[in-house]
Amino acid sequence: MGDGVNSPRERRCSEGGAFYNADMNTPLNSWYARWMALSLVGLIPATLAQAQDEEIDFEKQIWPFLERSCVKCHKAPFEENGKTIKPKAGLRMDGAWAFKAGSENGSVMEAGNAKESEIWWRTDLPTDDDDFMPPTDKADPLSPEEKELFKKWIDQGADFGEWVGNLEGKPKEVSNTGEKLPVSEIQETYTKLSEGLAVPKEDMWKEVTAAGGRVMPLATESPLLSVDFRLVREEADDAKVATIAKIGEHIAQLDLSKTSVTDAGLAPIEGLKRVVRLDLNQTGITDAGLSHLKGLENLNYLNLYGTGVTDAGLKQLESIKSLKNVYLWEAKVTDKGVKSLQKALPEAKIVWK
């Protein structure tokens, strides 16, 4: 048998406890370098290489071929001839949360790193390998283009976009997209944050809605709100984001991902002490913007994927002791900066490459 230490399976198994990957010095570290390497050996056609910066849409570009080639064996249990057919290896691929939940052997997908993701490398083996997926003659294999797209999607961070899929069987403590919410802790936080706060009237957020934002109570009769701009994305500029000021004290979840918000545009967030979750991924935010986060004393989840944040910005996060989940893929941070943040926030899960 081969050198077990270097096989992806071995590495996958040793991953478990590490919250960030300290091995920063892989030669093909940047997107561009990885892409160039692939292009040079002719694995991808030039037209695909040109599209390297475009973000892949899971539902449109990935789901159709996974549904065709994988899902019949990797989906929720179903009855057939009086027997319950369970998903193979306990792995379901029919819901966003399920991909992240992995199989009976643990995680199969490392967002941001396709090569370390069993769900991808199994499709990239020689077709006569026992581990090749889908099993030979049982379903159509992925075409080279599909494999490349699948790889790129995982490398980009495995964002499911609006796609949720099948929620049947989803544990309570994970969100629809598979983020772990320590349910008791988070719910306690929400209960505490709701105390003494009146349920807001809908016309309090008509300006947010007019600006393209979506506002939803966290639960029926909850005074806490979730706000996102996913319907308008880059059209949401600072002025539009500023409309949230009126409902600021009610906001528990704020998703500004892919908007045009600038560092200065985060000023309205300052001091919003009920914000538990903040998505700033794929925005132009830099270190300067993070200075507005200081008063967020209940912030648990912060997504800075694809932003201009550097190690200096991470320094400003060190004082937010409530932080438990920090996402830094494709931000401008280094090994050193992430280590220092991990030291300041020992309980936090920091994901960055």
Ligand code: HEC
């Ligand atoms: C015909 C049924 C079938 C299809 C279709 C199929 N698989 Fe599988 N899959 C299996 C079986 C059986 C196993 C368990 C045996 C093994 O590990 O090889 C498995 C195991 C796996 C595992 C390993 C899980 C673990 O941690 O042990 C991964 C990852 C996987 N499949 C991915 C895929 C992907 C991706 C596709 C589509 C490209 C796919 N499978 C299509 C039957 C299938």
